[in-house]
Amino acid sequence: MIAPKDRPPADPESLVLVTRRLDPGDTWLRFVRAIHPDPLGVGHGAKSRFADSALDRGELVAFEPVYFASTFRAAFVETVLRDAANGKPSDWPMAESELSRWTCVQVAVTRPLVAVNLTGPGPVRMRMPSDAARARDQTLGRLWSSTIHAHPARVDGILYPSRLVGDECLCLYASRVIDAVQVMRRDGLLNWPGDLADAFHAFGIVLIGL
16 A cells, blocks of 8 residues: 555646756666567566556556666666575576576667656655655556656656666656667677676676586
């Protein structure tokens, strides 16, 4: 049960948005399964953090989100590792075969974008509960995202901190940015050796050859 004080306002226009501009040339990363041909594909119908809350009501969605991270380690932990190693005090083994299932995609912004900024005091100023961006249960995040998407300002997405490491992440509303991001590189994770080594060191992971 979501408390009334945690819900977004019923009228999207009454929400005073705190935003940040994303400039042309800014780069972002995302992990995509190697079997998927579209590096910018969205998970249709997936109940992700900032997806349309219509999914929770079994209704047709008005928008689809596409996610990015500012760092390789954030993309890795948010997509591949997540909470799998929780409760394991020793190094976490990860098979090379698991890494081979993923690719890292680097994109560049090609025109100015505007995102609601949840990385600083923005959530407090917008009277948004911290659980909307950080809780493991993502229902509240979907409610707020739907209100943000319906706002007459027509922002392009939401900038938010990774729940797991705090690095900046980005959710864009796919239909609004179809012409605004360009794929610069797509490679298997093993072809990002420095970034992969840094992530393994940060998260206590050891590579095994299975």
